[in-house]
Amino acid sequence: MLRLFALFLILALPAKAEEIVLGLSRDEVAITATFEGSEILVFGAVKREAPIADDSTLGVIVTVAGPDKPVTVRRKDRRLGIWVNTDAVEVDAAPSFYAVATSASMEDVLRDIEDLRYRITIPRAIRSVGAEVGDSSSYTEALMRIRADQDLYQMLEGEVDLEQETLFRTAITLPANLTEGDYQAQIFLTRGGEVIDEFRTAIPVKKVGLERWLYNLAHEQAFLYGLMSLAIAIAAGWGASAAFSLLRR
DSSP: OHHHHHHHHHHHSOOOSEEEEEEESOSOEEEOTTOOOEEEEEEEEEEESSOOOOOSOEEEEEEEEOOEEEEEEEEEEEETTEEEEEEEEEEEEEESSEEEEESSOHHHHOOHHHHHHHOOSHHHHSOOEEESSSOOHHHHHHHHHHHHHTTSEEEETTOSEEETTTEEEEEEEEOSSOOOEEEEEEEEEEETTEEEEEEEEEEEEEEOHHHHHHHHHHHHOHHHHHHHHHHHHHHHHHHHHHHHHHHHO
């Protein structure tokens, strides 16, 4: 009886005027020993049950986020001629990778109150900060600047191609220095800066082949990994010495 009541309740809910139908060029990313980065094409369409009376502009926002990790951001000062760590800020959770692509400028497609609610922009994606110093915002800005220089944080305004407010697509470039884990791809539809629909899917990023074998060996059999590394170093040194001796003859 309760299940029947719940079904009637769901059917009684009004259908969304606009919904996202999503596609991805790949559903996982493999990190190999020769991995130099990758690109994910995010594309989709806007499904409508009826013509839209609202004449406000449709906006599309695409985000791809790597696993959250705690981060300690430190400041170095010169003391007695030596650079030492002084103050520090603890960031409870910062995405290891974060890209935001929009169909127009961020201020045109998203209101600040909606950003506060959904945590879409890069500063909002970096969650609560526990600070040991007064000016913690400068440390967060430094973290964003460093990761932006490494292509780990990307702000791609106007990079979503939206055709006739129906079809959209964009490309997100993943750098070589990725953290392994499940990456979350999210798409937001907005009108008048308000989110009217969202879609989320996971993209596994994992090491495979030789890279996976070496990773597992280093973490699960550290002693054997150390012996193997030592043997390779000795063999490489002997090989270089032998080659040099042949060249001198």
